[in-house]
Amino acid sequence: MTITAERASVxxxxxxxxxAELPAVVERTLPTGLRVLVVERTSVPLVELxxxxxxxxxxxxxxxxxxxxxETIFTGTARRDRVEIATAVxxxxxxxxxxxxxxxxxxxxxxxxxxxxxxxxILAEVLTEPTYPDDEFSGERDRIVxxxxxxxxxxxxxxxxxxxxxxxxxxPYGSAVAQPAVLAGVSVAAVRDLHGARISPxxxxxTLVGDVDPAAALDAVEAALGGWTGGEPEKMPAxxxxxxxxxxxxxRPGAVQTNIRLGGVxxxxxxxxxxxxxxxxxxxxxxxxxRLVDNIREDKGYTYSPRSSVDHYLAGSxxxxxxxxxxxxxxPALLEILYELGRMxxxxxxxxxxxxxxxYSVGTxxxxxxxxxxxxxxxxxxxxxxxxxxxxxDHPAALTKVTAEEVLAVSGELLAPRRLVTVLVGDAAxxxxxxxxxxxxxxxx
Amino acid sequence: MTSALPSPAYPLEKVRLDNGLRVVLAPDxxxxxxxxxxxxxxxxxxxxxxxxxFAHLFEHLMFQGSEHVGKAEHPKYVQAAGGxxxxxxxxxxxxxxxxxxxxxxELALFLEADRMRAPKITRENLDNQIAVVQExxxxxxxxxxxxxxxxxxxxxxxxxxxxxAHNGYGDFxxxxxxxxQDAEDFFEKFYAPGNAVLTIAxxxxxxxxxxxxxxxxxxxxxxxxxxxxxxxxxVRAQERRSHLVDKLAPRPALAIGYRTPDxxxxxxxxxxxxxxxDVLTSGDxxxxxxxxxxxxxxxxxxxxxxxxxxxxxxxxxxLLLTIEARHPAxxxxxxxxxxxxxELDKVATDGLADGELERVRARVASGxxxxxxxxxxxxxxxxxxxxxxxxxxxxxxLPALLSEVTGEAVAAAAAGxxxxxxxxxxxxxxxxx
Numbered sequence: 021m022t023i024t025a026e027r028a029s030v031x032x033x034x035x036x037x038x039x040a041e042l043p044a045v046v047e048r049t050l051p052t053g054l055r056v057l058v059v060e061r062t063s064v065p066l067v068e069l070x071x072x073x074x075x076x077x078x079x080x081x082x083x084x085x086x087x088x089x090x091e092t093i094f095t096g097t098a099r100r101d102r103v104e105i106a107t108a109v110x111x112x113x114x115x116x117x118x119x120x121x122x123x124x125x126x127x128x129x130x131x132x133x134x135x136x137x138x139x140x141x142i143l144a145e146v147l148t149e150p151t152y153p154d155d156e157f158s159g160e161r162d163r164i165v166x167x168x169x170x171x172x173x174x175x176x177x178x179x180x181x182x183x184x185x186x187x188x189x190x191x192p193y194g195s196a197v198a199q200p201a202v203l204a205g206v207s208v209a210a211v212r213d214l215h216g217a218r219i220s221p222x223x224x225x226x227t228l229v230g231d232v233d234p235a236a237a238l239d240a241v242e243a244a245l246g247g248w249t250g251g252e253p254e255k256m257p258a259x260x261x262x263x264x265x266x267x268x269x270x271x272r273p274g275a276v277q278t279n280i281r282l283g284g285v286x287x288x289x290x291x292x293x294x295x296x297x298x299x300x301x302x303x304x305x306x307x308x309x310x311r312l313v314d315n316i317r318e319d320k321g322y323t324y325s326p327r328s329s330v331d332h333y334l335a336g337s338x339x340x341x342x343x344x345x346x347x348x349x350x351x352p353a354l355l356e357i358l359y360e361l362g363r364m365x366x367x368x369x370x371x372x373x374x375x376x377x378x379x380y381s382v383g384t385x386x387x388x389x390x391x392x393x394x395x396x397x398x399x400x401x402x403x404x405x406x407x408x409x410x411x412x413x414d415h416p417a418a419l420t421k422v423t424a425e426e427v428l429a430v431s432g433e434l435l436a437p438r439r440l441v442t443v444l445v446g447d448a449a450x451x452x453x454x455x456x457x458x459x460x461x462x463x464x465x
Numbered sequence: 466m467t468s469a470l471p472s473p474a475y476p477l478e479k480v481r482l483d484n485g486l487r488v489v490l491a492p493d494x495x496x497x498x499x500x501x502x503x504x505x506x507x508x509x510x511x512x513x514x515x516x517x518x519f520a521h522l523f524e525h526l527m528f529q530g531s532e533h534v535g536k537a538e539h540p541k542y543v544q545a546a547g548g549x550x551x552x553x554x555x556x557x558x559x560x561x562x563x564x565x566x567x568x569x570x571e572l573a574l575f576l577e578a579d580r581m582r583a584p585k586i587t588r589e590n591l592d593n594q595i596a597v598v599q600e601x602x603x604x605x606x607x608x609x610x611x612x613x614x615x616x617x618x619x620x621x622x623x624x625x626x627x628x629x630a631h632n633g634y635g636d637f638x639x640x641x642x643x644x645x646q647d648a649e650d651f652f653e654k655f656y657a658p659g660n661a662v663l664t665i666a667x668x669x670x671x672x673x674x675x676x677x678x679x680x681x682x683x684x685x686x687x688x689x690x691x692x693x694x695x696x697x698x699x700v701r702a703q704e705r706r707s708h709l710v711d712k713l714a715p716r717p718a719l720a721i722g723y724r725t726p727d728x729x730x731x732x733x734x735x736x737x738x739x740x741x742x743d744v745l746t747s748g749d750x751x752x753x754x755x756x757x758x759x760x761x762x763x764x765x766x767x768x769x770x771x772x773x774x775x776x777x778x779x780x781x782x783x784l785l786l787t788i789e790a791r792h793p794a795x796x797x798x799x800x801x802x803x804x805x806x807x808e809l810d811k812v813a814t815d816g817l818a819d820g821e822l823e824r825v826r827a828r829v830a831s832g833x834x835x836x837x838x839x840x841x842x843x844x845x846x847x848x849x850x851x852x853x854x855x856x857x858x859x860x861x862x863l864p865a866l867l868s869e870v871t872g873e874a875v876a877a878a879a880a881g882x883x884x885x886x887x888x889x890x891x892x893x894x895x896x897x898x
Contacts (some may be wrong), residue, residue: 030533032575034546035568037497063495064838065471066831094749102759106749111824113831115748132471132831159762166716166765166793173610173715173896277600277608308540308550318537321596324604344604376545383547383566390496391838 039416040386043395045409046234048242052249054221056241057399058234061392066113067136067230067237068392069129070400071143074223074253075120076192076334081206083122084198088157089211089219090120091164095156098149102156105142114139116146122192123256123334124404125219130393133231140244147219148248150212157208165200172197175272175344175445179279182270182443182464183340187283191259193333220250225403229396256335264441266460271448278350278446279342280357284439286330286337287430289407295418296426297339300435301330302377303369303427304360305341309376311360316343322353332405339434347447351454354444358437358458365436368424382416470830470864473837477847477857478671480678484687485659488678489847489857491666493840499667500844501573502562503581504852507655508555508780509633510696515642518635521554522598522643523651527561528552529590531580536590539576546572554633556773556780558852564841567668571677574665578681581658586648595640602634610713614892615720615789616773622707623722623785623888628696657688664848664857667840698783700724701886712895716765718791719798721805722888725771726881727782729854734881736866737874738786739777741882742769743825744812744875745788750824752808753788761804763796778859779849786882798891806883813880817872830864 043059050056075086094116095102109116114131116139131139171177181195188194226245228237262285286301287294298306305312305328316322326343341361345353369377389395389412402411433439444451448463455461480488512519530536543550548565561580563573606612617632624630663682665674711718726734745753746769757764767790771777777784790801836842837860847857859866 030575031542032571034566034572037547037566037568040497063493064473064834066834066838103750103755106751107820107824110748110750110828111820113827115828130831130835132827156759159759162762163758163765169715170610170765170791173713175609275608277603307544309537309544314537317597318593321593322600324597324601344600344608346600346603376541379547380544383569384549386496386547386566387498387549387564390498390840393835393838 040389042413043389043399043409045399046238048238050221050242050246052221052246053223054245054248055225055403056238057225057227057403058232058237059229059395059399060232060234061229061395062231063392065133065231066130066392067133067139067228067232068396069127069139070227070396071127072225072400072404073125073219074123075125075218076123076254076256078192078257080195080199080202083192083195084202084206085210085214086120086125087198088161088164088203088206089214090118090125092152092157092160092211093118093146093150093215095160096151096153097145098151099145101153105146108142109139112139116143121196136228136232136237137240137244140240144244144248147245150215152208152212152215154208157211161203161206165203168198168200168203172200175275175277175279178270178272179281179443179445182268182445183281183283186268186441186443187262187338188259191257193259193335217251218253220253221245221248222250223253225400227396227400227403229392229399259336262441264438266462267442267444267455268462268464269448269452269455270443270445270464272445273447273449275445275447276347277344278347278444278451279344280350280354280442280444282341282357282440282442284339284434284441286339286434288337289332289405289411293426293430295415296422296430297330297434298381299374299377299419299422300364300427300431301328301339302381303373304328304364304435307380309380311363312357315360316345316353316356320356322346322349334405347450350444350446350451351457354455355458361435361437361440364431366432368428371424374422374424374427378419378422381419385412385416470826470868471834472864473834473861475837475843475861479851479857480675482658482679482683484683484685485657485690486682486685487662487851489662489664489851490671490674491664491843491847492669492671493666494668496840497567497668498564498840499567499570499665499669500562500564500840501570501577502560502664502844502848503577504558504560504662504664504848505656506558506660506693506852508557508559510556510628511655511694514627515639516647517631517639518598518633519643519647519651520559521633521635522594522640523648524552524554524559525594525598526586526591526648527580527584529594530585532582532585533579534576539580542572542576548573556633558779558849560845560848562841562845570665570669570674574677574681577663578685581656581661581682582685584652586645588645591643591645591648595643598640599637606634610711610715610896611718611892614711614718615787615890618709619720619722619785619787619888619890622705622890624698624783626696626698629698629783653688654691657690658682658685659687659690662848662852664844664851666844666847696783703886704889705886706889706891708891708893710893710895714892714894715896716791717794717798717894718789718892719801720890721788721802722785723882724885725784725786728777729782732866733870733874734878735777737870737878739771740822740825740829740867740870741812741875741878742771742786743829744817744821745769745808747825747828752812753805756804756808757790757801763801763804764790764792766791778846778853781853794894794897802889809879809883813876813883816876822872822875826867829867833863
């Protein structure tokens with residue numbers, strides 16, 4: 021939408037905000053391979069903890085074992101049972117949780133800053149002396165099987181699985197939810213073996229942000245975790261080249277909406293075209309002020325929350341588009357999405373669009389680092405990709421130099437409809453005719 | 466035995482403009498960001514019969530333009546300044562907010578003042594947003610398993626009167642019947658400056674912000690402020706049960722609603738209920754996790770919380786403490802209910818174990834600090850505390866208030882839940898495999 025000069029006169033100008041100083045990262049790599057990053061931030065008397073452990077592995081069985089390990093790692097150590105671990109963490113004003121994806125296992129925690137040392141002691145115990153008690157494991161496994169069954173009934177999860185399977189067939193990136201039947205077959209012995217082989221400080225990164233003295237915190241980490249040892253991580257295989265082809269429709273009879281998903285290749289953060297790609301994504305569908313939202317939400321009312329994103333993984337980054345639309349406008353909504361993608365690919369954005377996307381990207385990066393928790397997650401994610409804190413200074417600087425021509429060039433490569441794959445989850449009988457008018461259609465399995 | 470809990474100590478200033486607008490200023494220079502929030506004292510409990518969902522629809526309409534701001538331009542101004550924005554509709558208030566680099570404070574104040582003066586709503590934009598809201602309801606309720614469970618489906622079991630019992634997302638036919646006149650009336654009645662709170666939190670100076678607030682909001686004409694209605698309903702002595710069939714759900718679920726004490730008149734007892742939810746379901750050491758997940762293995766997941774959306778401090782009486790579980794078909798709801806009753810009875814009769822209250826309080830206090838580290842979280846809390854209780858400083862005072870809650874008070878809360886007629890809603894799995 022154009023903002024007229026007359027209006028602009030009453031709209032207050034935005035005063036340039038001085039960027040926050042680059043966080044001072046104090047770093048040490050232990051002889052065992054564990055890399056430790058500490059930032060002192062005194063805004064609240066807390067400490068945030070992020071531990072990333074490389075966790076690559078092949079096959080559905082591996083993914084199921086990894087999932088069960090993440091869900092049961094806190095169920096016992098040589099010294100404490102499940103309830104004693106949880107009781108001890110809670111008494112520190114603390115929390116510890118785990119998550120796993122195809123790249124890494126993450127332990128996320130926080131505690132009152134004065135309790136950093138006991139928090140590290142519990143963490144060390146869990147990493148080096150876990151027991152995975154038989155009975156706790158079998159109970160949790162049954163529960164996770166049920167949990168996965170419920171997750172796989174959510175249309176958003178069905179759509180994500182269909183898209184990932186379409187983009188990365190045969191690769192660990194091809195699924196993000198372990199299948200219930202595979203989970204049910206995992207033994208506790210297999211999970212204990214996995215812990216022994218893969219819960220290793222080699223390639224692992226521990227990030228601490230909070231009201232702590234960095235030198236003392238590094239010493240505390242070395243004292244608590246210095247004895248944690250292990251082998252080298254696996255290498256992630258290269259992702260298969262994206263094979264474009266027909267639109268895949270996953271039938272969900274009676275669905276009142278269609279989940280539209282498109283996916284394609286994206287650039288990593290270290291590649292020269294990345295800043296332009298970030299702005300291209302933003303202009304297309306990366307924020308509320310985007311073309312996608314203007315068109316299919318604010319103009320046509322087809323959908324509530326259409327969006328696009330670029331997500332980074334170690335073996336390759338991805339671009340994706342998502343919109344959940346009423347069943348009877350599936351064809352028209354897909355047409356508009358393809359139109360907006362095509363427009364990105366063949367026409368340069370306006371100066372106003374480029375400037376808005378630039379300011380938004382620079383500004384929201386600063387917002388993301390404004391809390392201790394946000395800064396810890398940001399630094400941990402960057403470090404996992406081999407990127408240092410200077411990215412928080414250099415990337416905004418690079419964004420300020422991107423031209424409209426560069427956005428067009430990168431869009432022609434990465435956002436063009438012919439470079440993307442499409443999956444739809446919806447009532448196939450109702451949506452196929454309109455979709456087939458736009459593209460070749462194939463039904464899923 | 467327990468050391469004092471660390472508390473936030475954010476400085477606060479309160480101002481009231483001549484038109485009645487309450488202003489809360491909470492400066493903090495940790496990061497070069499600023500949050501602006503406007504809370505209006507109207508939520509879906511106040512919407513008229515025959516217009517369910519209107520408070521939420523109206524929230525959408527507040528983004529459709531105002532005197533100096535065109536349709537969909539509000540988000541564009543905020544985002545082009547490097548900020549984020551949103552709005553949300555609650556039982557007793559509707560909030561609008563921005564988080565921006567600190568140099569964009571004046572812009573945010575201008576934008577909020579422009580729409581507080583009057584939104585500009587056309588028939589075309591109204592129709593467009595009715596369609597958008599319908600898609601929001603489809604994605605969050607109709608097209609997914611467990612959609613709206615239990616925030617939409619439990620209130621009609623727990624309450625008898627329209628304000629408390631009806632669906633705040635709204636009925637499709639009532640949304641479609643919404644007119645421009647409805648919007649005008651709703652704005653006129655509820656969006657008066659005297660019915661709102663403006664909060665600024667983050668990197669700014671009080672003097673400068675106070676001047677900007679006066680400049681942009683000072684000339685908005687005062688209007689009558691509606692009297693705050695009571696939505697009181699008696700606490701029932703008899704249990705009430707209901708069920709629904711969710712044709713998309715692969716496993717059954719259960720929600721139990723209990724009434725809490727009034728947070729305004731019985732704050733200490735209310736806070737004991739808040740801590741009780743952590744005693745019951747916060748982490749592997751909590752009572753119901755141990756009993757139902759680890760021992761009986763009768764649930765797939767369990768949670769408990771106070772307030773419709775899990776925030777105990779963002780609404781007024783009457784409100785619910787809800788326990789929610791999803792469970793395998795083999796574990797009947799009655800078995801789970803009986804186990805929950807037993808665990809509540811244990812808390813009521815035996816009280817808490819040594820150290821249990823201290824660790825739960827420590828975790829709750831550090832969670833509050835963590836939320837307050839975010840300028841936007843802080844602005845929303847200050848605003849809600851000012852709007853509902855007239856005391857934004859409650860954010861700073863909560864850890865101290867929580868440390869005054871005794872184990873006996875938590876036991877009494879558990880006994881109180883057992884003594885009343887709870888509301889039970891069973892979700893039956895229509896897609897069980």
